[in-house]
Amino acid sequence: MPRRNQRHRTDRPAPAGGRESRIDSGPAGYDDERYLVRPVPGSRATKTYRCPGCDHEIRPGVPHLVAWPADELGGAEERRHWHTGCWNGRGSRGITRRWS
Numbered sequence: 001m002p003r004r005n006q007r008h009r010t011d012r013p014a015p016a017g018g019r020e021s022r023i024d025s026g027p028a029g030y031d032d033e034r035y036l037v038r039p040v041p042g043s044r045a046t047k048t049y050r051c052p053g054c055d056h057e058i059r060p061g062v063p064h065l066v067a068w069p070a071d072e073l074g075g076a077e078e079r080r081h082w083h084t085g086c087w088n089g090r091g092s093r094g095i096t097r098r099w100s
Contacts, residue, residue, distance in 0.1 A: 053086025
């Protein structure tokens, strides 16, 4: 049986930088606190980070999220790496670790 030709998706452009980001409410859950959130695939996770939601390490190779305040320029010092489950559950529990 012959192979089918694959369609190439040209109906939507690729996101800038190859990553999709979204705006969510912040860790405290208030609507006036807006954060940019970007997923980090496991193949791009090369360093160890500490999740502020559970205070456990995010090891290299583990997919996770990066979040930073949307109203500021969001420099490197404002970015925080979160486990995806910790970020999704941030409204029902408080932050375990406060950063300075």
